[in-house]
Amino acid sequence: MSTSNDELMASDPPVAPILAPLCAVFRRHLTAQSLRYTPERAEVLAAVMETDGLFEADALRDQLRTDGKDVSKATVYRTLRLLQDAGIIVPIMLLDAKQTHYQLAYGRDPYDLMVCMETGQINTFRSAAVAAIRDELVAEAGWKAVGHRFVIYGLSPEAGGGIPAPR
Amino acid sequence: MSTSNDELMASDPPVAPILAPLCAVFRRHLTAQSLRYTPERAEVLAAVMETDGLFEADALRDQLRTDGKDVSKATVYRTLRLLQDAGIIVPIMLLDAKQTHYQLAYGRDPYDLMVCMETGQINTFRSAAVAAIRDELVAEAGWKAVGHRFVIYGLSPEAGGGIPAPR
DNA sequence: GTGCGTGCAAAGACTTTGCACGTAC
């Protein structure tokens, strides 16, 4: 359902290279609180890593099942909570979505999104300009920034967007 | 629960001045589809206009009750849907919120938000820079922008944000 | 042996829908 657009991410390392340490990050987080790195938790994390960085809880569970790993709904949700606590993923609510979407974050800002309102296609990208504006706005208000969510709703070329038809 | 920050909106007309035409907009939208402008719908719209531009369905219903107007849950939700269709409000999902929040939109971009992760305080603002970046990013990708949601998560001065404590 | 983890089922929270009755055109 969601797709990444390599074009837009060209200047940014793709998700894969940063995944290797995630296991370790997660394990450290768990250990620090006397929690255990169980097979189920490892499988959920692995499934998260197989996504393109944006996913939903039930889709993740389906993927686990497809891979022959059957983890209960409750454990999936509980593990996603732990991954949030560890800063590995962040929840994101998309317009009109009933389900919570999650993004890989791993200690840095999550990707910004461009969602096609017709096809549901999702582009992920990251823009230094967005972060710069965020910091500026927050400073103006006397706040401190922790993070942000930037979702652009629009029409992809396939859905009638594309090169703006002159009118 | 939510508050507007006048400071941040100083250069932008407050919400009030644009409300007068909303009734008309809504009525036109309803008429165009052979729907009726009923007392309940008028009351829901009035309650929406009394908000600071960001609200939840059940809070709206509570406000209606306080005002002596008792509109059923179902009608509130159904009317909010109509208001969305009319382009008067847009739904917005905030991080970790279970309820859908709505914003007054009225044919233009909704306010961007700054949410305090400690106190839940919400500042609304609008930034030309955000819109400019959005349009630029969309153009780059060959898409067409319809709208966006920009939510900054941070800490308000009261919550330990404020002038960044030197460390 | 204590305590954390899992699965299942039930509970919760928000939103939508079915239905009968009422009201506007």
Add this chain to the structure above:
DNA sequence: GTACGTGCAAAGTCTTTGCACGCAC
């Protein structure tokens, strides 16, 4: 008189929680 609107209650979704059993340290 037909069609739209409302309220109530029930149904639906997604997510969380209670509980008993099992496994890790």
